[in-house]
Amino acid sequence: MAALAIITAIPGAGFAQSGPGAYLAGRQAAQDSDFASAVQYYTRALTQDRDNADLMESVTASQLALGQIERALPVAKHLEQLGLKSQVAHMVVTANLIAAGDYDALLARDLEKVGIGPLVDGLIKGWAHLGAGSQALALEQFDSVSAESGLRGFALYHKAMALALVGDFQAADAIFDAENGRLTSMARRAALARVQILSQLGRNVDALDLLAETFDGVFDPGLTDVADRLVSGEKLEFDHVTSVQDGMAEVFYIIGAALAGETAGDYALIYARLAGYLRPDHIDALLLSAEILDDLGQYTLAVETYKQVPFGSPEHNAAELGRAEALRRAAKPDAAIEVLERLAKDFPNLPRVYSALGDLQRQQENYVAAIKAYDRALEYTERDVRGRWFLLYARGISFERLDMWEQSEADFRAALELSPDQPQVLNYLGYSLVEKQSNLDEALDMIQRAVAARPDSGYIVDSLGWVLYRLGRYDEAVRHMEKAVELMAVDPVVNDHLGDVFWAVGRFREARFQWKRALSFVDPEDADAEADPVRIRRKIEVGLDVVLAEEGAEPLKVADEDG
Numbered sequence: 001m002a003a004l005a006i007i008t009a010i011p012g013a014g015f016a017q018s019g020p021g022a023y024l025a026g027r028q029a030a031q032d033s034d035f036a037s038a039v040q041y042y043t044r045a046l047t048q049d050r051d052n053a054d055l056m057e058s059v060t061a062s063q064l065a066l067g068q069i070e071r072a073l074p075v076a077k078h079l080e081q082l083g084l085k086s087q088v089a090h091m092v093v094t095a096n097l098i099a100a101g102d103y104d105a106l107l108a109r110d111l112e113k114v115g116i117g118p119l120v121d122g123l124i125k126g127w128a129h130l131g132a133g134s135q136a137l138a139l140e141q142f143d144s145v146s147a148e149s150g151l152r153g154f155a156l157y158h159k160a161m162a163l164a165l166v167g168d169f170q171a172a173d174a175i176f177d178a179e180n181g182r183l184t185s186m187a188r189r190a191a192l193a194r195v196q197i198l199s200q201l202g203r204n205v206d207a208l209d210l211l212a213e214t215f216d217g218v219f220d221p222g223l224t225d226v227a228d229r230l231v232s233g234e235k236l237e238f239d240h241v242t243s244v245q246d247g248m249a250e251v252f253y254i255i256g257a258a259l260a261g262e263t264a265g266d267y268a269l270i271y272a273r274l275a276g277y278l279r280p281d282h283i284d285a286l287l288l289s290a291e292i293l294d295d296l297g298q299y300t301l302a303v304e305t306y307k308q309v310p311f312g313s314p315e316h317n318a319a320e321l322g323r324a325e326a327l328r329r330a331a332k333p334d335a336a337i338e339v340l341e342r343l344a345k346d347f348p349n350l351p352r353v354y355s356a357l358g359d360l361q362r363q364q365e366n367y368v369a370a371i372k373a374y375d376r377a378l379e380y381t382e383r384d385v386r387g388r389w390f391l392l393y394a395r396g397i398s399f400e401r402l403d404m405w406e407q408s409e410a411d412f413r414a415a416l417e418l419s420p421d422q423p424q425v426l427n428y429l430g431y432s433l434v435e436k437q438s439n440l441d442e443a444l445d446m447i448q449r450a451v452a453a454r455p456d457s458g459y460i461v462d463s464l465g466w467v468l469y470r471l472g473r474y475d476e477a478v479r480h481m482e483k484a485v486e487l488m489a490v491d492p493v494v495n496d497h498l499g500d501v502f503w504a505v506g507r508f509r510e511a512r513f514q515w516k517r518a519l520s521f522v523d524p525e526d527a528d529a530e531a532d533p534v535r536i537r538r539k540i541e542v543g544l545d546v547v548l549a550e551e552g553a554e555p556l557k558v559a560d561e562d563g
Contacts, residue, residue, distance in 0.1 A: 020045075022041045022042070022044040022045035022048075023041070023042070023045040023055065025037075025041040026038050026040075026041030026042035026044075026045060026058060026062075027058075029041055030042075030058065030061075030062060030266075032297075033065075033265070033266060033296040033297060033298055034298070035062045035063075035065040035066045035266075035298070035301075036066060038058070038062040039059060039062045039063055039066065039068075042055055042058045042059045042062060043059055046059060051082075053079065053082070053084050053086070056075050056078065056079050056086075056089075057079065057086045057088060057089065059072070059075055060072045060075050060076050060079070060086070060088045060089055060092060061088045061266075061270070063075075064088055064091065064092065064270045064273055064274070065266050065269050065270060065273065066273075066301075067273040067276060067277065067289070069092055069095055069096070069273070069274065069277045072088075072092045073092055073093070073096055075089070076088070076089035076090075076091075076092035076093050077089075077093060080093055080114055083113070085113070085114075087116055087117070088270065090114045090115065090116050091116055091120075091270065091274060093114070094106065094109075094116060094124065095252075095274050095277060095278060097109075098124075098245055098248045098278055099245070099277070099278060101131065101244075101245070103128045103129075103131035103132040103244070104132060106124065106125070106128040106131075107125065107128050107129070107132060118145075118148060118151070119145070119148075119151050119154060119255065120251060120252070120255065122141065122144065122145035122148070122151070122155070123142070123145060123154065123155065123158050123248075123251045124248055124251055125141050126138045126139075126141035126142045126145065126155075126158060126159075126162065127158070127162070127244050127247045127248045127251070128244075128248075129141055130162055130165075130166075130244055130247070131244035131245075135162075135166060138162055139159060139162065139163075142155050142156070142158055142159035142162065143155070143159070146159070153182070153183060153186050154254060154255070154258075156175050156178075156183055157183060157186060157190055157254065158247065158250065158251065159175060160172040160173075160175040160176060160183070160193070160197075161193065161240065161241045161247055161250060162241075162247060163175070164193070164196075164197055164200075164238050164240070164241065165238075165241050165242070165243075165244075165246075165247065169197050169200045169201050169238070170201065172197050173194065173197050173198065173201060176190075176194045176197070184210065184214065185214065187254065187257060187258075188284075189240065189250075189253075189254070189257075189284060191210065191211075191214045191215075192226065192240070193238075193240040193241075194207075194210060195207045195210055195211060195226060195230075195236065196236045196237070196238045196239070196240060197238060198210065199230060199234075199235055199236035200235065200236070200238055202235070204230045204231075204233065204234075204235075207230050207236075208227060208230050208231065211223060211226065211227055211230075218385070218386070220317070220318065220352070221314055221315075221316075221317045221318075221347070221350065222314035222315050222317075222318070225314040226314075245278055245279065246278075246279050248278055249274075249275045249276075249278035249279035249282055249285070250275070250279075252271045252272070252274040252275040252278065252285075253271070253272065253275035253282060253284060253285045253288070255271050256268050256269070256270075256271025256272040256274075256275060256285075256288060257272075257284075257288055259271060260272075260288060260291070260292060265292045265295050265296045266292075266296065268288075268292055269289060269292045269293065269296070272285050272288040272289040272292060273285075273289055275288075276289060283309055283313055283315045283319075284315075286305055286306075286308050286309055286319075287306075287309065287315060287318060287319060287322065289305050290302045290305035290306045290319070290322055290323075290326070291322065293305060293326075294322065294325065294326045294329065297329075299326045299327070299329055299330035300330065302322070302323075302326040303323050303326045303327060303330070306319045306320070306322045306323035306326065307319075307323060317343065317347060317350060317352075317353070320339055320340075320343045321340075321343070321352065321353070321356055323339055324336040324337075324339040324340050324343075324356060324360070325356075327339065328360055328363070333360060333363070333364050336360055337357065337360055337361070337364075340353060340356055340357040340360065341357065344357060344376075349380050350380070351376075351377040351378075351379075351380040351381040351391075352377075354373045354374070354376040354377035354380070355373070355374070355377040355390075355391060355394075357373040358370045358371075358373035358374040358377060358391075358394060358395070358398075359394065361373055362394060362397065362398055365401070367398040367399075367401045367402050368402070370394075370395075370398040371395055371398045371399065371402075374391055374394055374395035374398065375395070377391050378391050378392070378395070388418055389415040389416075389418040389419040389422060389425070390415070392411045392412070392414045392415040392418070393411070393412065393415045393422070393424060393425050393428070395411050396408045396409070396410075396411030396412045396415065396425075396428070396429075397428065399411060400428075400432060405432075405436070408432070409429070409432075412425055412428065412429040412432075413429070416429070421449065421453060423449070423450040423451075423453040423454045423457070423460060424450075426446040426447065426449050426450040426453075427446070427447060427450040427454075427457075427459065427460045427463050429443075429446060430442075430443040430444070430445075430446035430447040430450065430463060430467065431443070431447065431463040431466070431467075433446075434447075434463070434466055434467045434470050437470065440467065440470060440471055443467050444464075444467045444468070444471065447460065447463045447464045447467050448464060450463070450464075451463075451464050456487060457487070458484050458485075458487030458488030458491065458494060459484075459488070459494075461480055461483050461484040461487060462480075462481065462484035462488070462491075462493070462494045462497060464480045465477045465478075465480035465481035465483075465484055465497065465498075465501060466481075466497055468480065469481075469497070469500065469501050469504065471559055472556075472557050472558050472559035473559050474501060474504040474505045474556075474558060475505060477501045477504075478501055478502070478505060481494070481497055481498040481501045482498065484497070484498070485498050485514075490521050491521065492518045492519070492521040492522045492523075492530075492531035493518070493530050493531045495514050495515075495517045495518035495521060496514070496515060496518035496531050496536055498514045499511045499512070499513075499514030499515040499517075499518060499536075499539070499544075500539075500544055502514060503539075503543065503544040503545075503556075504544070504556050508543065511539075511544070512539075512540050515536050515539050515540045516540060518531055518536055519533055519536050519537065519540070522536070535547065538550075544556070
C-alpha cells in the first residue's frame with residue numbers, strides 16, 4: 001500500500017474539497033489540459049476513495065503529461081498489483097523497468113495482462129532481447145512486428161537503429177535503401193539517422209545529396225550544422241541511438257510524433273514525455289512536448305520545456321522561436337520580443353528570427369519596428385527562396401498601415417512576381433486598390449483569382465463583393481456579400497459592407513438591419529477598427545445617400561453596360 005501512503009502524504013490532499021467535488025474539478029482540469037490542477041484534485045478525491053481504479057488511472061495520466069514519471073510509479077504499480085488493465089499504468093511500469101535496465105523482467109511481462117499495445121510492446125520486446133544479449137532474437141522480433149499490417153515502417157526503422165547500434169552500418173543502410181528509400185522520408189529523425197549511417201560508411205557526399213533531396217535544399221541551423229560538418233570531411237558520430245535504453249526511448253518518441261496532430265494532444269504528449277524521461281538529452285522529444293503543450297494552451301509549461309534545450313544545441317534556435325511564440329500566445333508580447341531580440345544578437349544572420357520578430361511587432365502594431373525586422377530578414381534571404389514572397393507581403397502590410405502606399409504597393413507587386421497566385425497578396429493588394437479607387441478592373445481580376453483559390457475565405461469573398469460594389473455592379477455584389485456574411489457572421493466590416501450593398505439595390509430595411517448588426521459587433525476598445533461606429537450610426541439615422549453627400553463622395557451610380 002505504498003502508493004496510498006504517498007497519496008495521503010501529499011500536502012493538501014486531505015482537505016479543501018469533498019471526494020465528488022474534487023473528482024469533478026479534476027475532470028474539468030483534465031479537459032482543460034491543466035494537468036497540475038488535475039493531479040491535485042484527483043489526488044484529493046483518491047484519498048477518499050482509495051480503491052477507485054478510474055481515479056488512480058486519472059492521477060497517473062496527469063502525472064505522465066507533466067513528465068512526473070517517478071511520482072506516477074507507486075500508483076501505477078498499485079493498479080497492476082490489483083490486476084487492472086490500464087495502458088498508462090503499464091507505460092509507467094515499463095518505463096521504470098527500462099530505466100533500471102531490467103530486460104529479463106521486461107521479457108517476462110505477460111503482455112496479455114499488462115501490454116501497452118501491439119506496436120509498443122513488439123518494439124520494446126525487440127530492444128529488450130538486444131539488451132539481454134541476443135541480437136538474433138532482437139532482429140527476429142523486429143521482423144515479426146514488420147509483418148503486422150501498418151507497422152512495417154516503424155519496425156524497419158528500429159531494426160535499422162539496432163543494427164547501427166551494434167556497428168553494422170552496412171546492413172542498416174540496406175534497410176533504408178530498400179523500397180526506393182521510403183523509410184528515409186518517414187520522419188526528419190529517420191533522414192538524419194541515415195545521414196549519420198552514410199557518414200559512418202565514408203559516404204559523406206551521398207549523405208549531403210540525401211540532405212539536399214530530403215529537405216529541398218532548405219536548411220535550418222540544425223541541418224546547416226550537419227551539412228557543414230559533412231563538407232569538412234568529418235565522420236559523423238552515430239548518436240541517434242547510443243544504447244538499448246535510447247532505442248526504447250525512440251519507440252515512444254517516434255510513436256508520439258506520429259500521433260501528434262492525429263489524436264488528442266495529451267495522448268501524444270504522454271509518449272513524448274516518456275521518451276524524454278528515458279533519454280533526457282532527446283532534444284526532439286523536448287521540442288515535441290513543448291509544441292504539444294503550446295497547442296493545448298499550456299503556455300507556461302511549454303515555455304519551461306523549451307528552455308530545457310541547451311544553448312549549444314543545433315536546435316536551440318528552434319526552441320527559442322517556439323518559446324517566443326508560446327509567450328506571445330500567453331499574452332506576454334514584451335517577453336516574446338525580448339527572446340527574439342536576444343536570439344537575433346546571438347545569431348545575427350538567421351532570417352527566420354527576423355521574420356518572427358517582424359510578425360510579432362506587426363501584431364503589436366509596432367509597424368516601424370516590424371519594417372526594420374523584415375528588412376533584415378530580406379537581407380539574409382536568397383532571392384530564389386520559396387518563402388521570400390511572404391516577407392515582402394508582410395512588410396507591404398506594415399508600410400500600408402503607416403500610409404506609405406508607394407512602398408507598400410511595390411512590396412505587394414514584388415511578392416506577386418515571386419508567387420503570382422498567392423491569394424493573400426492578391427486579395428490585400430486588390431482590396432487596397434479598391435479602397436483607393438485605383439485600377440478597379442485590375443483589382444477585380446486580382447480578387448477573382450483570390451476567390452478561385454480560396455472560395456471559403458470570408459475576407460476574400462467580402463473583397464469581391466466590395467469591388468463589385470465600387471464598380472457600381474450592385475446586383476452582382478449582393479450574392480457575394482451575403483456569402484461573406486455567412487462565412488463571417490459576426491464580423492463588423494463584412495456586415496457593414498452588406499448593409500451598403502443592400503442600400504444600393506433599394507433594400508433599405510435590410511440595410512439598416514445589417515448596419516445595426518455591424519454596430520453590435522464593433523469592439524469599442526479597438527481604436528484602429530476598420531468599421532467606424534460613428535459612420536454606421538449616421539447611416540442608420542439618415543441612410544447611405546445622405547452620408548455620401550455629407551462626405552463629399554460620389555453618389556451611388558449603377559454601372560452601364562461597359563462597366
